[in-house]
Amino acid sequence: MAEQLYTIPVNDAFSADCECPLCLLAKELEKNAIEFTMGPSYMEDDNREMTDTLGFCPKHIRMMYADKNKLGVALMLNTHMNKTIREMKALAEKDKPQAGGLLARKTGGLFSKGADKSPLVEYIDKLESTCFVCQRITPVFDRYVHTIFHMWKKDPEFKDKLKASKGFCTYHYGILYEKAPEQLNQAQLDEFIAVLNDIYFNNIERVNGDVSWFIDKHDYRNKEADWKNSKDSIQRAIIKTEHTIIEE
Template sequence: MKYTLDTIPVLDSYKTGCECPLCQLRVHCEDQYVDSMLGAAYMEPDCRVKTNEIGFCTRHFELMYNRRNRLGLALMTHTHMQEVIKSLEGVLANPGSSKHGLFGMRGKQTGDSVPQKIRARMEGCVICEQIDNSIKRYAYTIAQLYFTNSEFKKLFDQSKGFCLPHLALVMEFADETLSGKQADEFKKALAELEMQNLKRIEGELEWFTLKFDYRNADKPWGNSQDAVERSINKLMGACVGEEAQMPAHND
């Protein structure tokens, strides 16, 4: 897949000094895609074909459910459900007919048992796909800008690294899209930056736990008040606390 640079959002995200610029961009994209799915996007024929076919994961059904447009959600769910019913008709017509494989494995290795087919039918999510594509474009942009944009390089060198899932992604993009020498230089700088910041957060989390000791009760919190949230998010990608919070909506 060919990616294009998307410089401005990346620079803006770095300027906030957050723990993971890609997590911040992810939350922003997710908010926009959930909104547009219930607004303009699902009226477009191409998008409807996709949402009917692929549907959504539980997280994105939940996020759409929490917005106000119940009719939009009902229409989308209805036509998706019609597609699901159509494709399961054959599968469920004869649920007892799966072949007994060797040792009575009932087609376990081949992926063609009825339970496997049901699960496979419900895999995938249109919004996850959109987010994935955007984050890959941003990861590509980060790897490219490091060698082509001095403003970015400065911001990168002063940044707090990434969450670990996004660290892995950016390293992959460096390997795939930079020359061998540049990829090595970039990954070395990135690895040093990441290790410094992992240790910093680990220290902040430790101080959080030590604050529960009565002897430390009067000592200042420093940066540790939200260290639990930031530690979890650094390890797993933004999922708790302020960093995972989407903007308030009153739609």
């Protein structure tokens, strides 16, 4: 039963007419994560503690701001900033930057390996690398990727569905290419990579051909020519190259 929590969405995504099933899965996870974040959950102490600590990435704070619940955004930002100000002030009071940059921070002489990094800068770096919404999405998405390999091994119908798909965006092609050796034996891996390469390159070339015709169609000599499959080629190319689904 627990496995169906993942196999059903994966099957649905691969049944959809889309340029990248993983983009579709990621989009739905993102939508659900934003709805959760902007719902009553932000008033719960444990969730607020996490938003205070993790903050939000630029993409997801823009999506949150687009939500009707501006008060919720304000409350989360307020307590997040309270924590950030308090902790950064404490670090700034202790930090003593040294002139000379990297060499001045060497701890073991001129040939020492590495350098001490300011705790204040480390704090900011960590803050910039975390996002409450991303942290909700990532574990489930990773499970979806694992499920794809599980179904490839166990479900012949799913294997056929993947082979007949329109491939993947470059980003998600890379994820599957990287993770496959961890999930499959050599025979399974050889077959999977051959299929993965085939559907990725054939379909990105198909979309690129549609974009090329979209460009050519704007030549006055092609004014009366048919648009073929090029009218939505820009949106589809954005999926392939930027793993982003554009809503019209």
